[in-house]
Amino acid sequence: MRPKNGPPLTNIVHKVNQRWLYQWLKNPKSHDPTAQMPNLQLEDAEIRAIISYLTSIADTMFPKVSWNAYLLKDEEDWSDEDWVQLDLAISGGEKVWRRSRCTICHMVEGRGGFVNVRVGKSLSKIAGKVKRDWVFQWIKEPQSYFPETFMPRYRLSDDLIKDLAVYLTYADPFLPYEEEQENIDEISPSLDVDQIAFGKRTIELSRCILCHDVKGIREMMPVAKREDEPSGGFFGLLNDVRCLTCHTIAGKGGDYAPELTFEGSKLKFGWITDFLAAPDIIRPLSQQMPRFNLTEQEAETAARFIEENFLRADMNLEVTINANPTRSKIEAGEKIYSGKGCHACHAIQGEGGAVGPDLTTVGDRLEPEYIFFHLKHPNRAVPFSPEPNYGLSDEEALALTYFLMSRRKQ
């Protein structure tokens, strides 16, 4: 029992322009050499019939977006002001693109696409493929089009989404090659009843339903039932933002980003909340989390759940950590910090190395118990970390802990 490999096709004609659809059905690899769809060797008449059928099953009402006036005109009729508006929109969209870190999953111009070959297709030439209205809906609510998508819901304002959509459909990296850029004609599909029936028959014989849900086509193999997805609380967020695409929790998920199973013991509630709302750079040389624009409330809900449940049971601290250490203790810790050479890998206030996380505000981020545990057993705290085990005594570790606890945002 498995879910389907490909996206549902019910509204495909709202998503892509028909010329692209024709080319794709004729030979998927002509659009994308890494396409995971086989070449079905369809004849011209069959492709046209399939497009007719797909047009007939699409929703008649697809949400329309209120674009700015200039976008609804032909490019030839644009005034200079319109072009300026376009530039503004593109640069606005680019900012959103950067903050959202789309290239983690999507490859563009040969770069990016780190997570998994199944997650996120290449966006090169995307401007020649998708319709702008669809892009808006997709970014706004991905699961409304494709319930099993890995794409998170970014919680952007409508204006920002519009800018992003303009960026994706007008900026250079996404434009199809010169020779494909001529006027994209619509292949006006005939909605004649016989043509639609022929299209349906072709789809049935070509076994499209093995990978795609197609409205009106009978299933042939057992398909995994779609689980009812949670909508509220922590699990609702997990499902909406698709954290498990990159993170692992209790053995389930991806391995691009750190494992979260024990982060409740490690991270402070306040820090988690702030981070989820506006992710900071923790490890300068490593991956960077996208900005999902979670609200304060959502961030707090997630942080609370993590604090209460994602705990590790093996820290076994045998010392008590004073919440307000004295100045002399902190200074003792500072001596150990420089004595052991920690700044070779860690930076504090811009001084030090970039191998390990920046420790400038580590006191805001890490729980004191975790800091002590980590200093005593670095390789149990972080498997495969390059941090050496200095064999610190409890006293030394405690002093160092007090020093690090006091590294906070002033």
Next chain:
Amino acid sequence: MSRKHFLFSVSMCLCLIFTTSASVLAQRENRGRTAAGSVEATQDLQAGRILYEKRCAHCHGTEGRGDGPVAPFLDPTPRDFTSAQFKIRSTPRGSLPTDQDLFDAITDGLPGTAMEGWDILSEKQGWQLVRYIKTFSQRFEKETPQPINLRKSVSVGTKAKARGKELYRQMKCFLCHGEEGKGDGPITVTMRSVWNLAFDARNLIRADRYKGGNSTEDIYRTISTGLAGTPMDSYAGYMTPEERWYLAAYVKSLQSERKGTAKVVLKSRYVSGELPIDPDDRRWEEVEGFAIALSGQVINRPRLVNHNIDLLEVKSYYNEGEIAFFLEWDDRTETREGVFQDAVALQFPTKIPEGPAKPYFFMGQPGKSVNLWQWEAGRDSLATELVATGFESVKIQPDISQQVNAKATWKDGRWRVVLRRPLWTRERSVDTQFEKGKLIPIAFSAWDGANQEIGLRKSLSSWYYLTLETSRATQVYLYAFLGILVTINLQLWLIRKVRRAAGITQRVDARAAVESA
């Protein structure tokens, strides 16, 4: 009353009595028969249940859900009877199978699966099982399946096959089954290689693997009824019965009788001059070899229960200095990169045994090592020589002792590989030395990368024998013939000599006898 009337009424009464008592008796008898009938039915059900729990439950589960203890090791998995979805039926799509369908499945089995034909059961036992199996789904109580018409309505000669070939294209059979029916159509190849799904469109060439039988009638039935729960759906809605017969005839014409040999000795033929080292060399078509049946390696973990490669064809030539083996097998996908690659290996005992005792066929044993020649698709023209004394102690030979060369091509779903090595090497302690006129044990292994086969997850064979044909046959006969001639002449000369020495010939004696008379 007159006498006539009296007799008449008596006879009427008697008739009445007779008929009523007869009908009463008959009813009683009938009731008895029905009672006996249902007793018999219950007995049959009981017997069926006992048979089922003895023979079937290990795979199909005690409740018929296909979840018996053996089920996790099987591919394809055993039927879940509670779903009432049966693949091999003579009834239309969505219908239950007939009792005969179930009986046939039990007694003929499904080739290529763990469901063997249960011919140790008597006919009565088979029907008892059918009765019991029907209790697993309530649908059997409510529905009476009607078989479709399976009588051939057209003649299936050459014209039929040509029309069938057109239909094969029009119905898009090639998408899953491939242009030539090898089960390598674009959908199958994509599902297996890109999506890592065990998508099993039948290789139509392998007649021995059709689950529901491989006659034209069987093919017609499958096309018409579809295999429930698979993409091989019923095509009754797309073709007339005549068209389905044409298509069945065409599919039947694709079949070939290839299967594992019953022979044991592979003869390597002598050539003077260069050995054919390219798989495309014409000379490979001039020598005979045979097909080896391979099975999945299920002796030790990690086991391979759903092996892909089950037939390997092998031929061999040798010359004064070297020996070459030509290996050929079906593989839908060419996998040259990544962790799991297509591969094949030959195995020989390091020391050719004098008697029948050979090293353990599964990679040797301590004290009786085997010499392995392993070729992997990623290394293309290089093969690795290894030595093993058991599957846990396998060592790659040092560089100087690597002497096996390879040449391989993959085309249209078939690998063809030639492995070549000198007959004699310096490393006698690890390498097999190929002596003429001896029976040299040989065994085979193969891997299909697309099925994630690697290491011990492989298909393998047991020991066969290889012999290097000697070419002195004619000389032997010549010498023998000359020897006989010489001996006869010698004997005749000896006889003449003895006779002369005795002084008397037969003729002289006879004349003397006559004259003296």
